[in-house]
Amino acid sequence: MPPLPASLPACHVLTPQGLRLALTLDASLPLTIFAAESLRPAAQHASPSAPIRWFASLPELIRREFHHFPAHIFLTAAGIAVRCIAPHVRHKSSDPAVLVLDQYGRFAIPLLSGHWGGGNALARTLAGITGGEAVLTTATDTAGLPAIDELARAHDCAIADWGEIRHVSAALLREHPVPLLDPHGILPEAEASPRWFPRVAELPTAGPAICVDWRSYPARPGLLRLIPRRLALGVGCRRGVDADTILAAIHAAFTAAELAPEACRALASIDAKRHEAGLLDAAARLGLPCVWHTAAELAACAVPHPSPRAERVFSAPGLGVCEGAALCAAGPGARLVLPKLRFRGCVTVAIARAAVRTAHAPAAMPGILPIQTERIC
Numbered sequence: 001m002p003p004l005p006a007s008l009p010a011c012h013v014l015t016p017q018g019l020r021l022a023l024t025l026d027a028s029l030p031l032t033i034f035a036a037e038s039l040r041p042a043a044q045h046a047s048p049s050a051p052i053r054w055f056a057s058l059p060e061l062i063r064r065e066f067h068h069f070p071a072h073i074f075l076t077a078a079g080i081a082v083r084c085i086a087p088h089v090r091h092k093s094s095d096p097a098v099l100v101l102d103q104y105g106r107f108a109i110p111l112l113s114g115h116w117g118g119g120n121a122l123a124r125t126l127a128g129i130t131g132g133e134a135v136l137t138t139a140t141d142t143a144g145l146p147a148i149d150e151l152a153r154a155h156d157c158a159i160a161d162w163g164e165i166r167h168v169s170a171a172l173l174r175e176h177p178v179p180l181l182d183p184h185g186i187l188p189e190a191e192a193s194p195r196w197f198p199r200v201a202e203l204p205t206a207g208p209a210i211c212v213d214w215r216s217y218p219a220r221p222g223l224l225r226l227i228p229r230r231l232a233l234g235v236g237c238r239r240g241v242d243a244d245t246i247l248a249a250i251h252a253a254f255t256a257a258e259l260a261p262e263a264c265r266a267l268a269s270i271d272a273k274r275h276e277a278g279l280l281d282a283a284a285r286l287g288l289p290c291v292w293h294t295a296a297e298l299a300a301c302a303v304p305h306p307s308p309r310a311e312r313v314f315s316a317p318g319l320g321v322c323e324g325a326a327l328c329a330a331g332p333g334a335r336l337v338l339p340k341l342r343f344r345g346c347v348t349v350a351i352a353r354a355a356v357r358t359a360h361a362p363a364a365m366p367g368i369l370p371i372q373t374e375r376i377c
Contacts, residue, residue, distance in 0.1 A: 008032045009071035009097075009122065012058060016042045018075035018103040019052075021130070025073075025105075028129045032069070034061060059084050071097040071122055081111060092116055092149075093162055099123055105130030114138045115150040116159070145172045146196055148210065152226045155186055157212065158262035160225040164208075167222050171208040172196055179204055182212040184356050186228045214263035214353070216254075229265040230356070231337070233288070234326025235279060236269060236310070236348040243281035249343035250282070257338040257351060264351075266291045268329035270298060270321050272314070291329045298324035305340045307348075326352035 011022045011031040019042055022033050033052045035043065043052055055061040058080070066072070066088040074081035078100045085098055089112065097119030098112035108126040110119035120141060123134040140147045148168050152159055159165070171178050180187070180197035187197075203209050203223065211217050212226045219225070233253075237246060254261050267283040269276075271292040283290045295314035303320035310319045320340065327334045333355030341349045 007070060009073055010034060010065060010069040011073045011075065012061070013039065013075045014058070014080075015039075015075075015103055019043065021075055021101070021103055021105050025126065025129055029125060031073070034065075063088065067094070067096065069096055071099065071118065073122075073126070074098070074100045075103055076100065078109065078111065085112065091162070093159065097122055099126070101126060101130070101132075106132045107135050108132055109135045110137075114141075115147045116153050118153065120147075120150070139173055140169055143173060145169075146192065148178075148224065148226075151187055151191055154191070156229050156265075157186065157226040158229060158260075160227055160260065160262060161219060161223065164222060164224040167208045168210060168224050176208075179207075179209045180212070181210070184213065184228070186212045186226075186356075214260055216258050216260045225260075227260045227262040229263055230330075230354045231259065231263040231265065232291075232326050232329035232331075232334070232352050232354070233264050233267045234269065234322040234324065234329065234350040234352065235267060235282075236307070236321035236325070237273065237276065237279060238346040239276070241276075241278045241346050243278045243285065245344065246278050246282040246347055247285065249341070249347040249349050250286070252343055253338055253341045253349040253351060256341060259337065259351060261286075264288060266329050268293065268325035270295060270310075270314075270325065291325075293325055293328045295319060297328055301327050303327065303340075304336070322348040322350040323352075326350040330354045 008030050011033050013019045013022045013035045016039060019035055019039050025031060026033060034055050035052050037054050037056050062084040081098060081100045089095055092113055095113050095117060097110065097117035099108060099110050099119055099122060101108050108123040110123045112119060114120040115138065120136050120138065127134040136142065149159060149165055168178050177196050177198050179200045180192060181200055181203050203211055208222045210224045210226060212228065214228050214230055217225055233250065235246065267288045268291040269279060271294050273279055274292045295316040298321060299316035299319040301324040303323035305323060306318050306320040310321050311317055323336060323340050330352035331354050334352045336350060337353045338351040
């Protein structure tokens with residue numbers, strides 16, 4: 001049975017009652033159900049809406065599938081779940097959420113990735129379906145305080161400083177508010193209350209603080225940098241350019257614009273490059289999806305520096321590959337934060353920022369580079 005690339009939570013059952021509960025949950029929250037082979041006879045009368053995948057060994061199943069699902073729900077004893085997942089746990093930034101429910105659904109207990117992985121929120125959802133109770137053990141939840149990593153996840157922010165979360169949480173648990181620099185209004189006040197996160201115009205030089213920005217800020221002890229994924233990277237290249245050269249150009253672009261690379265959510269280019277090995281390898285090494293646009297789509301996007309060569313090759317007046325691709329990938333209302341940067345005569349890079357739709361966004365965005373001239377390095 002090959003690993004499943006899946007977005008649905010996986011649900012693992014070992015008993016007939018557990019299978020009945022899994023099917024009940026699946027009716028409200030679609031799941032990928034894995035059941036022990038011994039339960040096949042019981043499933044013949046269940047008429048499940050989705051196919052059940054059978055396993056002979058739960059530890060072997062978890063070894064194979066652990067990192068292929070965003071969440072794992074064990075309808076088993078907690079000890080069984082812990083022994084199965086223990087060899088595969090890496091870090092809270094990459095581990096899936098793991099929860100256990102007793103076979104009657106009385107208690108939903110997150111064991112792993114309660115905040116960043118969404119385990120706590122999933123426990124509340126499951127408890128709402130079964131009429132049970134979500135048993136949360138994370139300190140901020142038990143104290144009724146906001147969890148900053150949960151806020152970051154909800155608003156699509158990368159976390160640059162995982163080790164600093166504990167300092168922010170410790171300050172909140174001592175009832176010390178943590179200064180928040182959020183110049184673009186990414187975190188709404190309804191969720192990041194000024195009671196706990198007073199907004200500031202400048203970061204303090206010491207102590208716990210939070211910065212929410214796609215621009216690059218130097219790290220320091222106590223500073224938690226949350227980086228909104230609002231940037232799209234447009235790349236054009238000559239045929240046969242290797243990934244190392246493309247990555248060097250991308251690094252030069254982010255350095256020139258003083259932007260955080262973690263803010264990038266996609267690498268975009270013209271669809272004629274969709275088989276360019278260097279471009280595909282560069283995207284894979286950055287962990288970014290590739291987005292492809294036709295020459296007509298790019299030519300319809302007004303850019304400050306169209307490419308005469310690209311216009312001739314694709315018979316598309318006004319075509320600028322990297323700038324157009326960045327703007328198209330960033331979506332309606334996007335604007336360039338870095339215009340075309342030419343690197344070694346074989347790679348061009350541009351960066352666009354998605355529209356910021358929030359009541360807190362200022363009219364003029366600081367740190368935006370002018371687009372009057374092409375930058376060359």
